[in-house]
Amino acid sequence: MTMSSTEPSPAPDPRTLLRAAQAAASEGRIADAVDGFSHVLALAPESGPAAVGLCRALIEQGNHDAARAALRAVIAHAPTHANVLAVAKEWESLADAGSLRSALIGTGTLDALGDYLRVAAAQADLPLALHVGGFDQWAQELADPSSPLVAHAPEIVFVAVATEALLPRHADDAFASDADLAREREDAVGLLAGLLDGAATRLPSTTFVVHGFSVPEHAPLGVADPASPTGHRPRFALVDEALRAMAAERAPRVVLLDQERVEASHGKARIREDRMWYMASLPWSETFLPVLARAQVRLLRAAKGRSRKCIVVDLDNTLWGGVVGEDGMDRIHVGGTAAPGNAFADLQRVLARLKERGVLLAVCSKNHPEDALPVLEGHPGMRLRPADFAALRINWEDKATNIASIARELNIGLDSLVFLDDNPAERGLVRERLPQVLVPELPRDPAGYARLVRDLDVFDTLAVTAEDRERSRQYAEQRERKAFEETASGDLHGYLHGLDIQVRIDPPTPANLPRIAQLINKTNQFNTTTRRHTEAQVAAMADSPDWMVRAIDVRDKFGESGLTGVAIVRKDGATWEIDSFLLSCRILARGIEDALWLHLAESARAAGAERLRAWFLPSPKNAPAAGFYEKMGMAAAGGEDAGAVAWEWSFGDDRPLPTLPPWLSITDNT
Amino acid sequence: MKPMDAQMEARLREVVADTLGIADDEVGESLSPQTNPAWTSFSHLTLMSAVEEAFGIQFSMDDMAAAQSYPKLVALIGAAA
Numbered sequence: 001m002t003m004s005s006t007e008p009s010p011a012p013d014p015r016t017l018l019r020a021a022q023a024a025a026s027e028g029r030i031a032d033a034v035d036g037f038s039h040v041l042a043l044a045p046e047s048g049p050a051a052v053g054l055c056r057a058l059i060e061q062g063n064h065d066a067a068r069a070a071l072r073a074v075i076a077h078a079p080t081h082a083n084v085l086a087v088a089k090e091w092e093s094l095a096d097a098g099s100l101r102s103a104l105i106g107t108g109t110l111d112a113l114g115d116y117l118r119v120a121a122a123q124a125d126l127p128l129a130l131h132v133g134g135f136d137q138w139a140q141e142l143a144d145p146s147s148p149l150v151a152h153a154p155e156i157v158f159v160a161v162a163t164e165a166l167l168p169r170h171a172d173d174a175f176a177s178d179a180d181l182a183r184e185r186e187d188a189v190g191l192l193a194g195l196l197d198g199a200a201t202r203l204p205s206t207t208f209v210v211h212g213f214s215v216p217e218h219a220p221l222g223v224a225d226p227a228s229p230t231g232h233r234p235r236f237a238l239v240d241e242a243l244r245a246m247a248a249e250r251a252p253r254v255v256l257l258d259q260e261r262v263e264a265s266h267g268k269a270r271i272r273e274d275r276m277w278y279m280a281s282l283p284w285s286e287t288f289l290p291v292l293a294r295a296q297v298r299l300l301r302a303a304k305g306r307s308r309k310c311i312v313v314d315l316d317n318t319l320w321g322g323v324v325g326e327d328g329m330d331r332i333h334v335g336g337t338a339a340p341g342n343a344f345a346d347l348q349r350v351l352a353r354l355k356e357r358g359v360l361l362a363v364c365s366k367n368h369p370e371d372a373l374p375v376l377e378g379h380p381g382m383r384l385r386p387a388d389f390a391a392l393r394i395n396w397e398d399k400a401t402n403i404a405s406i407a408r409e410l411n412i413g414l415d416s417l418v419f420l421d422d423n424p425a426e427r428g429l430v431r432e433r434l435p436q437v438l439v440p441e442l443p444r445d446p447a448g449y450a451r452l453v454r455d456l457d458v459f460d461t462l463a464v465t466a467e468d469r470e471r472s473r474q475y476a477e478q479r480e481r482k483a484f485e486e487t488a489s490g491d492l493h494g495y496l497h498g499l500d501i502q503v504r505i506d507p508p509t510p511a512n513l514p515r516i517a518q519l520i521n522k523t524n525q526f527n528t529t530t531r532r533h534t535e536a537q538v539a540a541m542a543d544s545p546d547w548m549v550r551a552i553d554v555r556d557k558f559g560e561s562g563l564t565g566v567a568i569v570r571k572d573g574a575t576w577e578i579d580s581f582l583l584s585c586r587i588l589a590r591g592i593e594d595a596l597w598l599h600l601a602e603s604a605r606a607a608g609a610e611r612l613r614a615w616f617l618p619s620p621k622n623a624p625a626a627g628f629y630e631k632m633g634m635a636a637a638g639g640e641d642a643g644a645v646a647w648e649w650s651f652g653d654d655r656p657l658p659t660l661p662p663w664l665s666i667t668d669n670t
Numbered sequence: 671m672k673p674m675d676a677q678m679e680a681r682l683r684e685v686v687a688d689t690l691g692i693a694d695d696e697v698g699e700s701l702s703p704q705t706n707p708a709w710t711s712f713s714h715l716t717l718m719s720a721v722e723e724a725f726g727i728q729f730s731m732d733d734m735a736a737a738q739s740y741p742k743l744v745a746l747i748g749a750a751a
Binding site: 015019022023026048049052081082085086111275276278279280282286 | 684687688689691693694695711712715716719720729730731734735
């Protein structure tokens with residue numbers, strides 16, 4: 001019998017494979033289950049059941065990282081409602097000591113938003129241990145000292161109270177008097193304030209994110225509303241003002257989420273799904289839930305200091321239309337009132353606004369400098385000039401090498417960078433060679449560029465500090481410092497004396513607290529413990545007699561570096577222990593860290609402490625701080641797994657403290 | 671009332687199994703909130719939504735309140751499709 005030619009075997013049916021993998025899992029054949037679910041996902045990456053099955057099987061094998069990756073992958077591929085709800089439950093079970101303890105309380109059925117929040121936060125690499133409050137239990141949870149909210153000990157709490165719950169007359173009563181409205185407004189804001197203040201006594205380091213009140217979709221008077229003395233939007237504007245004042249008084253413990261803007265942007269008509277609202281008090285539709293959760297995650301990231309710091313842009317067809325090396329400066333399109341020049345000018349305006357907030361701009365372009373620089377310097381349509389950029393790479397080298405070089409020059413991590421380039425090949429190259437750089441996909445049409453950059457939410461911070469506003473200028477000053485250092489060539493002490501460095505040691509104040517928190521959350525290299533405290537937590541430490549918080553402000557003859565170092569010490573009777581010790585890398589290697597350490601040691605000794613302790617907890621980035629405590633003369637005092645080392649200075653033996661570097665001038669402002 | 675064809679019912683079983691997070695063979699005549707803990711009042715709404723999307727139909731509140739077992743769900747889809 002002759003053999004028939006080989007027929008292709010029928011493609012495996014994902015459903016059959018899924019059933020087989022599920023059977024394997026329930027029979028305890030975990031390795032088979034892992035293989036089976038992985039096969040299903042290779043054929044059908046959108047399969048929620050396969051991702052959940054794979055996640056559980058991997059957890060059985062002890063591989064939590066791969067389990068998490070599987071959950072992220074299916075949501076990245078297919079964030080359907082069913083997938084989000086299924087995956088959220090798995091994230092709940094994966095919550096561990098590394099998860100960010102948080103809570104969601106408010107009015108209505110919150111479980112669905114809780115699930116979307118869990119998933120969105122996990123996708124943003126901020127897995128949560130989330131407590132979702134009971135139905136309409138928000139006031140009790142805030143007021144009761146033994147509530148589940150308090151027991152959960154959250155770092156961040158979202159408070160989502162519906163407008164109609166506290167402001168029904170504002171929403172519906174067209175003929176309410178100003179007095180009635182004022183009373184309702186004061187009662188609503190007053191109730192919130194009272195409950196938040198009470199909760200703060202039990203949760204002193206917690207940040208409360210209050211969803212602001214939003215203007216309802218329909219004005220009771222319809223088209224007559226603008227002519228009415230008690231118009232809808234004016235009355236809600238007064239509410240907004242009162243709420244902002246309440247939050248400002250309590251900053252940083254209380255932060256507002258701009259619910260009105262999020263709803264307006266999505267479309268007021270699409271916020272609620274009527275049947276689900278009537279049947280189950282679900283306040284938000286399936287299309288709005290992910291939008292609201294994303295807004296919450298933006299605030300989570302901002303509270304934890306997870307923001308990118310620099311945007312690197314290409315020139316040809318990114319900052320202007322055309323290729324200057326081919327078209328010449330006169331024929332490229334930028335500025336003016338006609339397309340596409342106006343679109344490119346708009347993109348430059350958006351970048352300039354980012355720069356004003358503290359985001360650094362840099363250029364990476366394949367061009368002859370003599371072609372590109374004249375455009376930057378002199379083309380009348382340009383909104384950005386060379387001085388607006390903290391670094392420029394205009395050459396013919398590959399962009400990945402250039403971008404890595406920019407990161408080194410600016411002394412920031414690759415994970416702090418965003419790269420914009422109209423050329424898909426360049427985008428692909430940088431994504432492959434430098435995966436930590438964020439490379440957004442650009443639309444082909446430059447009409448979409450400005451919107452795309454505005455929609456980037458990776459630069460969010462809770463506050464814009466004076467240091468942020470000055471950052472771009474400080475990079476220019478740093479270039480001058482480097483030039484001076486080059487002239488000093490070799491005479492280090494001469495150079496350091498010549499800098500005329502002034503160091504001021506400050507106590508924490510409401511004014512410098514945002515910057516202190518910002519530094520704590522973004523400093524990676526010279527950071528001995530890398531503990532990420534929120535601003536509310538630092539505020540609680542600042543108010544506590546058991547903690548000492550110190551900031552250092554540095555200036556030299558080239559300019560102000562500003563608040564660039566933080567130390568936090570826990571005072572535990574005879575032992576003072578350094579919880580956090582960090583300095584911006586811009587001010588290292590000048591002895592400033594020595595001065596800060598001396599201040600802590602002298603304070604401890606003067607207070608009668610017997611010893612100063614400090615841990616070094618190694619991280620992937622903080623090798624520069626590893627030898628510091630030993631250099632200051634502390635003695636090794638034990639260690640733990642994974643390279644953690646304890647150090648100690650004992651005051652009992654009366655050993656003289658190290659001396660202050662002579663080229664520093666210190667002012668103690670505490 | 672149009673009876674459901676085999677292909678449609680196979681699809682329905684998949685949607686029900688995936689949405690409730692149960693195995694395909696748990697979906698049958700006896701499936702209801704009383705017989706399977708995965709079918710809660712909350713997952714019921716998710717299920718209604720998933721079925722609507724899979725079959726391009728819309729249920730009224732009364733429909734959704736009535737669809738409290740697998741056979742009742744099948745009947746409901748037959749009426750709506």
